[in-house]
Amino acid sequence: MSAASPVEPVSRESSTLQPDSYCSFFCPRQNADRCYPFVPTGGPAIARPAKSTFNGVLMSFKQFQLHPTINKNIAAQGYTTPTPIQEQAITPVLAGQDVLGLAQTGTGKTAAFVLPMLQRLLSGPRRTLRALIVAPTRELAEQIHENVINLAQGTSLRSVVVYGGVGKQPQIKGIRAGAEIVVACPGRLLDILTEKDITLKGIETLVLDEADHMFDKGFLPDIRRIVRQLPKDRQSLVFSATMPREIRRLADEILIDPCVLQVNHTAPAPTISHALIRIAKAEKTQLLRKLLAEREMKSTVVFTRTKHKARSLARQLEKSGFPAVSLQGNLSQQQRRRAMDGFRDGTFRVLVATDIAARGIDVSGVSHVINYDVPDTAETYTHRTGRTGRAHNHGQAITFADNDDRQIITRIERNLGKKMELEQAGELPAPAARIAPAPRGQGNSRNSNNPARSAAKPAQGRSKSSQASRRPSRGKGRASRAASFDFGVGASAK
Ligand code: AMP
Numbered sequence: 470m471s472a473a474s475p476v477e478p479v480s481r482e483s484s485t486l487q488p489d490s491y492c493s494f495f496c497p498r499q500n501a502d503r504c505y506p507f508v509p510t511g512g513p514a515i516a517r518p519a520k521s522t523f524n525g526v527l528m529s530f531k532q533f534q535l536h537p538t539i540n541k542n543i544a545a546q547g548y549t550t551p552t553p554i555q556e557q558a559i560t561p562v563l564a565g566q567d568v569l570g571l572a573q574t575g576t577g578k579t580a581a582f583v584l585p586m587l588q589r590l591l592s593g594p595r596r597t598l599r600a601l602i603v604a605p606t607r608e609l610a611e612q613i614h615e616n617v618i619n620l621a622q623g624t625s626l627r628s629v630v631v632y633g634g635v636g637k638q639p640q641i642k643g644i645r646a647g648a649e650i651v652v653a654c655p656g657r658l659l660d661i662l663t664e665k666d667i668t669l670k671g672i673e674t675l676v677l678d679e680a681d682h683m684f685d686k687g688f689l690p691d692i693r694r695i696v697r698q699l700p701k702d703r704q705s706l707v708f709s710a711t712m713p714r715e716i717r718r719l720a721d722e723i724l725i726d727p728c729v730l731q732v733n734h735t736a737p738a739p740t741i742s743h744a745l746i747r748i749a750k751a752e753k754t755q756l757l758r759k760l761l762a763e764r765e766m767k768s769t770v771v772f773t774r775t776k777h778k779a780r781s782l783a784r785q786l787e788k789s790g791f792p793a794v795s796l797q798g799n800l801s802q803q804q805r806r807r808a809m810d811g812f813r814d815g816t817f818r819v820l821v822a823t824d825i826a827a828r829g830i831d832v833s834g835v836s837h838v839i840n841y842d843v844p845d846t847a848e849t850y851t852h853r854t855g856r857t858g859r860a861h862n863h864g865q866a867i868t869f870a871d872n873d874d875r876q877i878i879t880r881i882e883r884n885l886g887k888k889m890e891l892e893q894a895g896e897l898p899a900p901a902a903r904i905a906p907a908p909r910g911q912g913n914s915r916n917s918n919n920p921a922r923s924a925a926k927p928a929q930g931r932s933k934s935s936q937a938s939r940r941p942s943r944g945k946g947r948a949s950r951a952a953s954f955d956f957g958v959g960a961s962a963k
Pocket residue numbers: 546547548549550551552555573574575576577578579580831832833859860861
């Protein structure tokens with residue numbers, strides 16, 4: 470490998486990595502006092518990313534010596550400097566090496582593999598399938614496909630996107646017409662591969678994107694079926710935000726002597742600030758309305774745990790005058806597209822989404838992510854919050870939590886390496902249809918003078934009748950709830 474390469478092979482002995490710099494759930498030496506980056510077993514070289522120059526002297530795309538047409542497209546996308554994963558991945562991919570990239574969506578990883586892939590495709594045969602990118606969701610497949618189209622402008626390289634839920638004939642036609650690149654979800658790809666004249670025998674580069682999500686969705690058997698149809702002599706790139714054992718095993722099977730590259734594999738991007746608001750379940754919608762009304766939240770993704778909640782919350786917000794739409798698994802492809810397009814073009818200011826539906830969505834300029842329901846895992850938190858603070862923009866994540874969420878909040882904070890900033894819910898507006906304004910001198914004004922109290926007693930300004938109507942959802946009394954709101958994690962990061 471040349472000295473200019475951003476990836477240096479290192480031996481375990483010579484590694485200068487600090488124990489915790491890589492050590493995490495994906496590391497085979499988790500409890501060792503010295504730790505090294507994960508290498509699939511059998512890979513002789515231990516590769517580690519060279520020091521990123523991202524925060525110092527910024528690199529330029531010029532150093533990669535890409536074709537002028539590709540450079541023009543990079544500029545047209547508004548990319549001026551490579552992101553850290555691009556810094557690390559482009560050179561080895563250009564050199565034909567296998568890569569295991571630990572990076573989440575939002576780090577610029579799509580261009581990290583698409584740019585060198587396009588450069589390599591510029592030489593060699595045309596009008597035959599040569600590159601296969603496999604993605605776990607239709608949304609992600611569409612986005613990658615769009616990225617490919619944008620970055621391949623003027624090269625005459627063609628891309629086809631293949632996923633279920635829409636007619637397969639146009640997809641088959643696209644491949645037959647001579648696309649060099651196919652971006653596919655596994656199920657539909659296997660379906661299409663039953664066509665006699667469609668084969669993966671000419672594939673030179675395989676990319677598995679969001680491999681951990683493929684595992685979550687039960688796609689690994691399909692992936693193995695696909696890989697068996699590929700030529701052995703190929704380049705393989707696997708990207709994953711996390712590295713569960715199953716993905717480690719898959720990487721082991723697929724990759725040969727990979728460069729292992731890593732960008733903040735579990736910690737969300739540093740461009741995101743993280744706030745925590747303690748709030749009772751029954752009061753979350755009021756709090757959300759209040760935040761949307763009071764803060765400059767231009768473009769906001771709100772995450773709920775269930776499809777039903779995503780749909781009903783979007784409707785409630787719409788009724789309250791906030792242009793909102795839901796993105797959840799029960800939507801048809803057309804409805805999903807309408808939701809995404811509407812959110813992208815600003816028709817909808819709020820996108821209320823479930824995790825599965827929102828995985829991989831890439832909308833530039835998302836200013837806020839709100840965890841209306843706390844995610845189940847720290848990794849999901851990373852994925853959700855990765856919808857904002859993308860590339861070099863700043864974003865804010867706000868998490869609503871109550872005492873039941875204490876454990877997961879602790880795990881998320883451990884993963885973040887810091888406490889979230891604790892914010893006060895403050896006074897909440899009464900649900901308009903059900904509650905008359907509190908009489909002067911009662912409740913609200915008292916709370917507003919005491920932020921600590923108002924956080925612990927967020928809805929004291931309600932009228933008696935409204936409180937009675939909400940009693941069933943409350944469970945604990947005010948005093949006990951105020952006490953139980955102490956997560957033991959509440960100190961501000963400030
Ligand atoms: P990804 O992680 O591939 O989903 O990319 C996240 C976002 O970053 C997308 O909107 C990309 O267009 C954008 N992006 C990718 N590379 C760069 C770059 N070098 N500079 C600025 N934005 C970028």
